[in-house]
Amino acid sequence: MKQALYIQNSLSGKKEEFKPIHKGFVGMYACGPTVYNYVHLGNCRTFVSFDLVYRYLLHLGYKVRYVRNITDVGHLENDADEGEDKIAKKAKLEQLEPMEIVQKYTLDFHDVLRKFNTLPPSIEPTATGHIIEQIEMIRKIIDNGYAYEINGSVYFDVNKYNESFPYGELSGRKVEELIAGTRDLDGQEEKRSPLDFALWKNASPEHIMKWASPWGIGFPGWHLECSAMSTKYLGEQFDIHGGGMDLKFPHHECEIAQGCSANGKSPVNYWMHGNMLTLNGRKMSKSAGNVVLPNELFSGENLELDKAYHPMVVRFFMMQAHYSSTLDFTSEALNAAEKGFDRLMEAFKTLQSLPAALTSTENTETLIAGFYEAMNDDFNSPVLVARLFEAVKYINSINDKKAGISEKDKESLIGAMKAFIFDVMGLQFKEDQDNSKLNGVMDLVIDLRQDARANKDFATSDKIRDYLSQIGITIKDSKDGASWS
Ligand code: AMP
Numbered sequence: 498m499k500q501a502l503y504i505q506n507s508l509s510g511k512k513e514e515f516k517p518i519h520k521g522f523v524g525m526y527a528c529g530p531t532v533y534n535y536v537h538l539g540n541c542r543t544f545v546s547f548d549l550v551y552r553y554l555l556h557l558g559y560k561v562r563y564v565r566n567i568t569d570v571g572h573l574e575n576d577a578d579e580g581e582d583k584i585a586k587k588a589k590l591e592q593l594e595p596m597e598i599v600q601k602y603t604l605d606f607h608d609v610l611r612k613f614n615t616l617p618p619s620i621e622p623t624a625t626g627h628i629i630e631q632i633e634m635i636r637k638i639i640d641n642g643y644a645y646e647i648n649g650s651v652y653f654d655v656n657k658y659n660e661s662f663p664y665g666e667l668s669g670r671k672v673e674e675l676i677a678g679t680r681d682l683d684g685q686e687e688k689r690s691p692l693d694f695a696l697w698k699n700a701s702p703e704h705i706m707k708w709a710s711p712w713g714i715g716f717p718g719w720h721l722e723c724s725a726m727s728t729k730y731l732g733e734q735f736d737i738h739g740g741g742m743d744l745k746f747p748h749h750e751c752e753i754a755q756g757c758s759a760n761g762k763s764p765v766n767y768w769m770h771g772n773m774l775t776l777n778g779r780k781m782s783k784s785a786g787n788v789v790l791p792n793e794l795f796s797g798e799n800l801e802l803d804k805a806y807h808p809m810v811v812r813f814f815m816m817q818a819h820y821s822s823t824l825d826f827t828s829e830a831l832n833a834a835e836k837g838f839d840r841l842m843e844a845f846k847t848l849q850s851l852p853a854a855l856t857s858t859e860n861t862e863t864l865i866a867g868f869y870e871a872m873n874d875d876f877n878s879p880v881l882v883a884r885l886f887e888a889v890k891y892i893n894s895i896n897d898k899k900a901g902i903s904e905k906d907k908e909s910l911i912g913a914m915k916a917f918i919f920d921v922m923g924l925q926f927k928e929d930q931d932n933s934k935l936n937g938v939m940d941l942v943i944d945l946r947q948d949a950r951a952n953k954d955f956a957t958s959d960k961i962r963d964y965l966s967q968i969g970i971t972i973k974d975s976k977d978g979a980s981w982s
């Protein structure tokens with residue numbers, strides 16, 4: 498069943514067979530969030546999409562090094578080279594240290610992604626933790642003649658670069674057209690061209706987050722961090738780079754320029770871009786003021802919603818669209834996803850208890866091959882879902898005694914559905930996820946009870962045991978510790 502995997506490469510605009518650069522591992526990088534706000538459902542869609550890619554590569558047996566950064570400095574307002582740092586601005590507003598802002602929203606990001614059952618990346622580097630690497634990369638770019646220093650800032654020289662490399666190849670833009678579309682903006686006159694972008698910015702005295710560099714006190718440009726961190730952990734050339742469509746230009750275009758100018762080669766083999774989650778047809782974004790927060794969705798506390806939705810239903814809703822298509826968020830679509838999710842999970846449970854027949858009335862091998870075909874075609878999760886529903890139909894007709902399945906086929910169908918529903922799509926039974934919370938709480942309660950016993954505080958340890966017993970939870974003590982059921 499080893500078929501080739503094809504990926505739609507945003508750089509070539511074509512579906513290309515996936516061939517990893519190195520024998521040992523697949524290098525994958527996804528641009529992470531700028532942690533100055535609660536992560537919204539739109540952001541989550543992009544991270545869930547790359548979680549699907551990561552999971553499928555793992556399922557195929559690849560060893561994957563998945564790097565997803567945290568942007569904690571350098572991302573200025575309006576994604577431009579001027580204006581305040583988003584994190585510093587929020588820190589002033591909330592009267593907190595910038596790193597308190599970073600911590601608060603990083604914790605929220607992790608908490609929400611855990612609810613969506615995304616796998617943690619192999620490395621989660623921060624921009625502030627890689628200032629030295631960023632300075633080194635700037636030095637290289639200057640030495641190679643593609644950047645210049647002025648007044649303590651360093652800018653990338655787009656025109657110079659464009660003489661040797663095609664600037665705009667990812668986003669399909671041309672330097673001449675870009676120039677025609679620009680106006681001289683205040684404060685940008687130190688740049689040789691309005692297209693040039695900052696690699697390092699000189700910091701004014703009141704600027705909070707700043708570091709010493711060969712060019713004076715300043716801070717790194719937003720585009721540079723991803724180039725520096727991906728090079729450090731994945732090498733000068735790696736396999737897959739992902740992010741939302743809105744990052745194609747200028748962020749990813751600039752990453753290509755930085756990689757080529759520093760190392761003489763294009764950094765990424767397969768560029769993948771996830772499409773936007775929309776609300777009433779408009780991109781969900783903080784600036785448009787139309788964000789839905791995942792926790793509001795899980796609790797039902799949002800004006801757009803008439804009820805709460807389980808994180809697994811929302812994940813399934815996302816899986817029903819291809820990552821490169823827009824996905825519109827509506828209550829109706831979520832309700833439909835809920836029905837579909839329940840039907841799929843129910844059928845999977847039913848399958849395990851079905852009686853086996855001597856022969857199968859359907860070709861399970863073809864059914865299962867269909868799962869792979871879907872995912873091998875640029876991670877086509879909606880087609881995978883449709884194929885899984887073909888299996889659901891088969892299972893339900895066996896259950897209604899209108900069809901049959903042999904023991905051997907039943908085993909392989911269980912194995913394949915399990916792999917694709919749980920490992921690849923990352924779904925869980927609702928109750929398993931809810932229980933995982935209980936498991937965490939019970940670990941804590943048992944720990945506290947052990948502490949009480951160690952301190953000979955038997956009144957507290959008995960109180961915990963008796964209360965749990967009243968609500969139907971039994972604690973068993975043994976010489977290896979305590980367990981519960
Ligand atoms: P940010 O925190 O703005 O840097 O965004 C983090 C990630 O979320 C980026 O990959 C964006 O492309 C992505 N993103 C932002 N808004 C949306 C949206 N409405 N739908 C899908 N992805 C989004």
Ligand code: ZN
Pocket residue numbers: 527528529723748
């Ligand atoms: Zn990035």
